[in-house]
Amino acid sequence: AGIVLMTSRIERRGGRPGPLHYRRMGWLMLFGLLHGHLLWSGDILWIYGVAGLVVYLFRKRSPRTLVASALIFFAIGSAIFCAVGLFIRSLPPDQLEAFARENWRPTAEMIQDEIAVFRSGWLGQMPLRSSEAFVNETLVLLILLGWKAIGNMLLGMGLFKWRVLTGEQPRLVYVRMAAAGFLIGLPIVAFGIWKNFAAGWDVRYSFFFGSQFNYWGAIVVDIGWIGAIMLMCASGRLTRLKAALGAVGRTAFSNYILHTLICSVLFYGNGFGLFGAVSRVQQILIVVAIWLVQLAVAPLWLRRFAFGPLEWLWRSLTYWRMMPFVLASR
Numbered sequence: 001a002g003i004v005l006m007t008s009r010i011e012r013r014g015g016r017p018g019p020l021h022y023r024r025m026g027w028l029m030l031f032g033l034l035h036g037h038l039l040w041s042g043d044i045l046w047i048y049g050v051a052g053l054v055v056y057l058f059r060k061r062s063p064r065t066l067v068a069s070a071l072i073f074f075a076i077g078s079a080i081f082c083a084v085g086l087f088i089r090s091l092p093p094d095q096l097e098a099f100a101r102e103n104w105r106p107t108a109e110m111i112q113d114e115i116a117v118f119r120s121g122w123l124g125q126m127p128l129r130s131s132e133a134f135v136n137e138t139l140v141l142l143i144l145l146g147w148k149a150i151g152n153m154l155l156g157m158g159l160f161k162w163r164v165l166t167g168e169q170p171r172l173v174y175v176r177m178a179a180a181g182f183l184i185g186l187p188i189v190a191f192g193i194w195k196n197f198a199a200g201w202d203v204r205y206s207f208f209f210g211s212q213f214n215y216w217g218a219i220v221v222d223i224g225w226i227g228a229i230m231l232m233c234a235s236g237r238l239t240r241l242k243a244a245l246g247a248v249g250r251t252a253f254s255n256y257i258l259h260t261l262i263c264s265v266l267f268y269g270n271g272f273g274l275f276g277a278v279s280r281v282q283q284i285l286i287v288v289a290i291w292l293v294q295l296a297v298a299p300l301w302l303r304r305f306a307f308g309p310l311e312w313l314w315r316s317l318t319y320w321r322m323m324p325f326v327l328a329s330r
Contacts, residue, residue: 001160003052003153007059018056024318025052031314036133037126040260044149046137051149058154066158070151077147078215084143085208100203115276119269148215152222159226167230174227174234181224188217247298251308255294262290303327 006024007017032046058069088099101107106114117128136145159165164173192213199205232238248255265271266286267278278286301308306324307315316323 001156001165003056004059004157004160007056020318021056022053023320024314025049025056027314027317028052031310033133033137035257035260036137037130039257039264041129041132041136043133043136044145045256047141047145047149050141050146051153054150055153055157058157063158063161066154066161070154070158073147073151073154074216074219077144077151078212080142080147081144081208081215082212085204088208089204096204104203104207111276118267118275119273122268122270125268151219155219155222164226164230167234169230171231171234174230177227178224178231179227181220181222181227183224185217185220185222185224188220189214192217241295244295244299247302248294250302251298251311253314254308254310255298257310258294259290 003021007021010017010020026049029046029049032043032049035045036043058066061069088096091099101110114128118125156165163169164177192210195213196206196210199210201210233242263286267273267275269275298308304327306312306327312323312325
């Protein structure tokens with residue numbers, strides 16, 4: 001949706017959005033490389049940048065074409081991942097076991113080695129983090145996440161052009177989206193989890209085929225969340241929460257990197273070194289605490305500044321000039 005908004009605004013002024021868009025995506029990809037190799041290997045910015053290069057070509061398509069294209073890209077990602085799964089299942093037992101140890105069921109020694117690495121200093125973490133980031137930026141991008149990211153963006157563009165994301169559809173549309181999304185999507189995901197337990201989380205099933213229920217079910221649940229959030233936006237309630245969520249959304253890039261910085265301090269050896277020492281319940285509490293901090297800080301930040309710090313940097317680099325940052329005193 002953001003791509004459609006930005007490019008249409010530039011075109012209305014008689015400009016050429018292509019160079020600006022590709023420069024913007026190029027900077028996003030660079031941010032992703034730096035984030036993935038220097039801070040956290042699970043970066044998503046690189047994948048978003050690559051996907052943004054592709055979906056720009058679809059920006060003038062009709063909503064129906066955009067949604068149909070999204071489904072095609074989702075299906076391509078699913079098919080490739082399952083094809084890889086069939087290949088893995090055909091491996092000789094010793095190679096299959098090696099794959100499982102490396103990607104699915106590591107030995108106790110491998111787990112302890114990883115804990116030791118991430119409890120060490122920043123430079124000591126670099127080889128493992130960088131190698132993991134490279135796999136995500138290449139193999140994972142090509143066989144799964146790149147296709148899904150493109151599909152999600154195309155779906156968002158289609159819903160925006162259908163005026164779903166602008167809140168202009170009748171309330172009943174959003175009620176139906178929320179009901180169908182949750183009542184259909186969540187059972188699909190739950191059934192997939194049950195199937196994985198029934199299969200004993202065997203790598204031959206769960207790693208590839210068993211993940212497909214979540215892959216497709218999550219897309220349906222996304223529709224449910226869109227409907228629910230649009231209903232919340234249209235209501236006259238929860239005004240403070242909506243304002244806080246809006247502020248976090250306007251500073252999403254900065255908040256994303258802030259997540260990494262906070263968790264790096266908590267878990268890595270260059271901070272408190274809690275990697276591998278926190279229970280599931282404690283992890284949930286940490287997540288909630290970070291959310292609460294960001295919901296409180298983002299509105300305060302935007303009282304004084306026009307953008308989040310990284311949003312400002314990204315925008316300045318994209319337009320190749322210093323953007324206003326501090327708001328004028330009132």
